[in-house]
Amino acid sequence: MARPNREILTGGKKYAQKKKQTNRVEEVVFDKDSRVEYLTGFHKRKLQRKKKAQEYNQEQERQARLEERKRIREERQQQVQKRLRELNESLKLQVSSESEESESESEEEEQWSGFKESQETDAEPREKKGILKQTFNADDDDAPVPGVTTVTVESIDNPNQVDLMELARKNHVDLDKSQQVLGQSIERAKKYARLVGADQKPKPRKKKFRYLSKVERKINSIKERRK
Template identity: 55%
Template structure:
């Protein structure tokens, strides 16, 4: 039996209602609290992102330091192994080369003991040269007290007194050395009077280079005291305005 239009349209409506009941649409609930939190939480979320980024950077730096220490340990281990290998190789070479026989060594020692011709003279010459340079030698002098004088003294006095004379530089030799130094500096166009200044500049330059290279820390600078802000009074403002007008008038 054929259905009329009314039944067909009514059936479509029922079909739609049945489909809605089967696949129900979730109700959209508008939460004012969530909206308020989103609109007012931009700065808070920005700080959270910054904090998270800082933590990530710190973790990366920590891992980089660990990796650097590991590389340094490996390099030291390689250097140690290389040195040990070189020592072993040198020991093998020495063992393979061998030493002279004991008889040869004894003969060499005897030859060395037989010839002692110029040693004393050379030592005397060196001693005389040192005496000339130093001027006064370091020596010990022992003074003995006569028994007759000692018996007359009321106090207890030692029989011997030792006096040590320290060595001093010969002023004549020092003067000659200074003269030679001045002549040498003059021949090389060097001004000895500015030596301290040049030394200070060199030290300052070395310190700055050490700071740039990261070896040393920069010197702590004294913080300048901030000038406290103060509002001008009415009279001071009037005076400043008058001075500004006078300057403007003078320019014209």
């Protein structure tokens, strides 16, 4: 026998009712403490969310600072490498120029026949520089003690004084290039100081922003009112 349409259409409803009766909860129990905590904890949860957001922002700022320091460190390393390359190139040029000068000087030394004037002067007897003494005798008839008074005057010149020009000429040293050598040394010292960073002026520290306290705000407001 065929099932009527009503039974077919209401079959699902009956199945749902039977299933609901089998899975019915016998009793619903509410936890009063958790309910009170939920109802009264809106401000607490709001503060927790705010604190978590602050921690997240602080972590992001810390990561940004680390990235900035890393970038600055890499830029400084690149600058140091660039300065080293420039310094090496300048040193190579100086070495090549010095080698050319030494070659030219060696050629001049091969053609040099000696200091004739100095040899001739060395052959002649030379007076040695020493302490100059001058003696004066004074005879005064009106002096309380009769006799001759002797006064010896000595100069304060250095007895061991040496002629630097003559000494340099004997040792084949050209004093005319002393200023050039001094200038090259100063230039190298400046480049090294620039490379190390000793010539850079220290950067001024940024003033840290600070909120005024309640007392300070009150004092400022009183001052503004008095004006």
